[in-house]
Amino acid sequence: MNSASAQRKRTLxxxxxxxxxxxxxxxxxxxxxxxxGYAWSVLHPLMFTLVFLFAFKVIVKVPIENYTLFLVAGxxxxxxxxxxxxxxxxxxxxxxxxxxxxxxxRHLLVVVGVLNDLTHYVLSMPIILLVMALYGIAPTYDFLxxxxxxxxxxxxxxxxxxxxxxxxxxxxxxxxxxxGIFMMLWFYVTPILFKEDxxxxxxxxxxxxxxxxxxxxSWRHLFMGxxxxxxxxxxxxxxxxxxxxxxxxxYRRLNWRFAELV
Amino acid sequence: xxxxxxxxFRQVTKYFKKESVLSTGLKNLLLHLPYxxxxxxxxxxxxAIDDVSFTIAKGESVGVIGRNGSGKxxxxxxxxxxxxxxxxxxxxxxxxxxxxxxxxxxxxELSGAENIFLNGVLLGMTRRQVREKFAEIAEFSELGEFxxxxxxxxxxxxxxxxGFSIAVHLNPEILLVDEVLAVGDIDFQxxxxxxxxxxxxxxxTIVFVSHNLxxxxxxxxxxxxLQDGRVCAVGNAASVCEQYRVRPANPPQGS
Numbered sequence: 001m002n003s004a005s006a007q008r009k010r011t012l013x014x015x016x017x018x019x020x021x022x023x024x025x026x027x028x029x030x031x032x033x034x035x036x037g038y039a040w041s042v043l044h045p046l047m048f049t050l051v052f053l054f055a056f057k058v059i060v061k062v063p064i065e066n067y068t069l070f071l072v073a074g075x076x077x078x079x080x081x082x083x084x085x086x087x088x089x090x091x092x093x094x095x096x097x098x099x100x101x102x103x104x105x106r107h108l109l110v111v112v113g114v115l116n117d118l119t120h121y122v123l124s125m126p127i128i129l130l131v132m133a134l135y136g137i138a139p140t141y142d143f144l145x146x147x148x149x150x151x152x153x154x155x156x157x158x159x160x161x162x163x164x165x166x167x168x169x170x171x172x173x174x175x176x177x178x179x180g181i182f183m184m185l186w187f188y189v190t191p192i193l194f195k196e197d198x199x200x201x202x203x204x205x206x207x208x209x210x211x212x213x214x215x216x217x218s219w220r221h222l223f224m225g226x227x228x229x230x231x232x233x234x235x236x237x238x239x240x241x242x243x244x245x246x247x248x249x250x251y252r253r254l255n256w257r258f259a260e261l262v
Numbered sequence: 263x264x265x266x267x268x269x270x271f272r273q274v275t276k277y278f279k280k281e282s283v284l285s286t287g288l289k290n291l292l293l294h295l296p297y298x299x300x301x302x303x304x305x306x307x308x309x310a311i312d313d314v315s316f317t318i319a320k321g322e323s324v325g326v327i328g329r330n331g332s333g334k335x336x337x338x339x340x341x342x343x344x345x346x347x348x349x350x351x352x353x354x355x356x357x358x359x360x361x362x363x364x365x366x367x368x369x370x371e372l373s374g375a376e377n378i379f380l381n382g383v384l385l386g387m388t389r390r391q392v393r394e395k396f397a398e399i400a401e402f403s404e405l406g407e408f409x410x411x412x413x414x415x416x417x418x419x420x421x422x423x424x425g426f427s428i429a430v431h432l433n434p435e436i437l438l439v440d441e442v443l444a445v446g447d448i449d450f451q452x453x454x455x456x457x458x459x460x461x462x463x464x465x466x467t468i469v470f471v472s473h474n475l476x477x478x479x480x481x482x483x484x485x486x487x488l489q490d491g492r493v494c495a496v497g498n499a500a501s502v503c504e505q506y507r508v509r510p511a512n513p514p515q516g517s
Contacts, residue, residue, distance in 0.1 A: 025372060102386075
């Protein structure tokens, strides 16, 4: 009994250390040897924001107030999700020499990839707050509970999807190419460029059946100082365990074959 | 012999698909679907390990020899638990620690010191354990101030030093060594051999895959000679190595 619980404690300590070591390695690699460092994680979504601003505000003139903030509030979390999912194709393949030799909890490689992008997202939040300030919008008290809840939800949803992508990519290498296209398509059907209530009523269910839509709507309400959309939040929170279970379940079923495939 | 053995293979068979239909891509799969369906049914397998049985007792050091492609590395993969046998069973008692191939798991942009932590944890230590051993590892590697430079500036010999220094400080119970010592210079190779001999005296089980028969004879008690996935000979290291050396060269494929 005692030794079993000591063993459990040691395993937990080990998992934590493995995640922390891999994560700090990723972060160090990312910020060393780059001139712009921090700016890179912010520049990418900001440039897309500028392009969409030009296309949809200057040219198309969409009737949405505070469109810059509207875009920033959607682009930043989306960038984190998309980055994680797209880079997860290499999570196992990129560590093939390790996977072939040592047995270690390999799913943590994907966990670290997702945490990495989530860290950058959190670090880029001051920019969102800055844009909020420019529009004279103060953070509401909802920040205190909605922000952590959404971060956890986004972590689980992204992790589930990334585990599926990383695992499947070992069996079908095409996934690597497909996932970029797929995420781009997903971006356009998710209410990031447009308001969720513009979706015609017969398609309204998509705002909740699409986990990304539920997430994005909730993030935007938060950053635009709007009241919480309880259905969006609930849908996102409901998707989180489902996606995680699907991803982890698939990984568990197939991970014994990884060393033969990488 | 009341102690359980360190490693026991019981009629282990491991085969790989010669070429997986699936890994050639979706397009290919769909275009030639009828052909592939037939192909999957009579999938051609190739046997990497074929009905192999052996026992390695605790504290024994055993060399594994054989030509390229004879199944040595697959055997190590099976011991390390990264591969699963298709038939038979494998029993491993003790913490297995593989000596990784050159630079595996290292991050090129990080310094040697940072890589000691990362690699140590990947190989199964907690950060606290690495911290306790850090000074010893650094000293054994003889890399001195180079430990502060990024790994990408290292020569292959320096990388091997670092890798070996980490692995031997992990408190392994079973050490798997796969032909990694060949890269270091003579001095460091000698140091490694000395360290492995010390391990032997401490009663650590060593499985040593090598083409260097000289090293196998000096380091190992016993040797296993694999050929085409089968055990060709087992026994006293010196005599198995001698048999291997004088083997008839009937499968004409160089050495």
